[in-house]
Amino acid sequence: MIEERFETVFGRKPDISGFTPGRVNLIGEHTDYNGGMVLPTALKLGVSLAFSPRNDNEIRIWSDKFEDLAERRLSDKSTQHWSDYITGAIILANEQGYLNGGADIAVETTLPFGAGISSSAAVTVGILKLTRDIAKAGTSDKDIAVLARRIENEYIGMPCGIMDQMAVAIANPGQALALDTETLEYELVDLPKNYHMAVIHSGQFRQLNEGRYKERKEECDAVKAELGHDNICQMTDSEFDSLKNLPDVLRRRAKHCMTDHRRTVEAVTCLRQHDMVRLGKLMNESHISMRDDFEITVPKVNALVEDAIKLGALGARQTGGGFGGCIVACIAIDKLETWKTALLDKHPESFWVS
Numbered sequence: 001m002i003e004e005r006f007e008t009v010f011g012r013k014p015d016i017s018g019f020t021p022g023r024v025n026l027i028g029e030h031t032d033y034n035g036g037m038v039l040p041t042a043l044k045l046g047v048s049l050a051f052s053p054r055n056d057n058e059i060r061i062w063s064d065k066f067e068d069l070a071e072r073r074l075s076d077k078s079t080q081h082w083s084d085y086i087t088g089a090i091i092l093a094n095e096q097g098y099l100n101g102g103a104d105i106a107v108e109t110t111l112p113f114g115a116g117i118s119s120s121a122a123v124t125v126g127i128l129k130l131t132r133d134i135a136k137a138g139t140s141d142k143d144i145a146v147l148a149r150r151i152e153n154e155y156i157g158m159p160c161g162i163m164d165q166m167a168v169a170i171a172n173p174g175q176a177l178a179l180d181t182e183t184l185e186y187e188l189v190d191l192p193k194n195y196h197m198a199v200i201h202s203g204q205f206r207q208l209n210e211g212r213y214k215e216r217k218e219e220c221d222a223v224k225a226e227l228g229h230d231n232i233c234q235m236t237d238s239e240f241d242s243l244k245n246l247p248d249v250l251r252r253r254a255k256h257c258m259t260d261h262r263r264t265v266e267a268v269t270c271l272r273q274h275d276m277v278r279l280g281k282l283m284n285e286s287h288i289s290m291r292d293d294f295e296i297t298v299p300k301v302n303a304l305v306e307d308a309i310k311l312g313a314l315g316a317r318q319t320g321g322g323f324g325g326c327i328v329a330c331i332a333i334d335k336l337e338t339w340k341t342a343l344l345d346k347h348p349e350s351f352w353v354s
């Protein structure tokens with residue numbers, strides 16, 4: 001229990017504690033900073049936090065994952081340490097008036113890192129929600145997600161979109177969050193009970209802030225400059241044709257954003273109509289688009305996706321930022337166990353997440 005862990009480490013009971021889930025994105029990748037739709041769902045796995053404010057400026061963070069106690073200060077803006085996300089959240093909580101000083105925090109997580117299932121969004125959203133509740137501030141979960149994104153963009157230097165923070169702040173397991181990232185309007189859509197959205201780690205770990213995510217963001221910025229507006233995802237076919245002066249690589253980036261957005265809109269309809277066969281096809285097409293047009297997949301993930309489909313999944317694709325991490329596959333519940341055993345046997349470095 002996280003409360004007991006807190007007491008062992010800090011010698012007092014925590015003032016507050018909570019759980020924030022991780023997320024898996026079913027479809028709609030790299031659309032969330034280009035004005036498009038995304039369709040994530042919350043996992044049962046996630047991050048537990050126990051928390052007490054302090055009157056001085058010390059921030060002490062104990063993590064089970066690192067088996068380490070980090071000691072930071074409110075004025076400490078350096079990055080490159082596992083405790084950066086939480087430190088950034090405490091600094092922002094002070095700026096928002098939720099806190100007036102540092103904090104003691106214990107963290108336990110069941111989310112693997114570098115997997116593309118949002119461990120960082122779960123900790124930042126989790127801390128901001130707890131501090132909001134301590135301050136009895138009326139900030140909505142949506143606004144908490146917007147704040148949490150700022151920690152990534154401004155403090156960590158990762159130019160991510162809003163999907164992960166919205167997903168972990170709002171979605172529940174068993175429901176997908178159909179989110180329009182341009183307006184932040186959303187709808188929760190039930191996932192069918194006779195299918196499982198399996199999450200399997202490829203065994204290839206990745207770090208988004210190592211630069212390749214940023215490179216894609218910059219390529220999209222170049223497309224936006226040519227288009228004359230920021231919404232690559234919702235451009236028309238004739239707008240796409242008008243990009244012919246751009247280098248081929250940028251046209252392919254734009255094509256991925258436009259087509260993955262359209263697939264995501266259709267996927268929401270499929271979920272509502274329980275058309276899992278069509279949803280599976282859209283997931284497969286999304287993977288091919290990420291592989292050939294957006295170029296964010298790696299051979300190990302491609303092989304895992306191919307076998308997931310060959311062995312019986314209705315659809316499978318890489319999920320999250322890319323360059324490794326997890327796949328998500330739609331598999332009928334009655335086939336799940338045999339499928340899972342066969343797939344993991346064939347890919348010994350991969351492992352089951354959810």
Ligand code: GLA
Nearest residue numbers: 029030160161162163320321
């Ligand atoms: C990461 C980012 C998200 C999103 C995905 C790709 O998870 O944090 O904002 O861009 O990659 O869809």
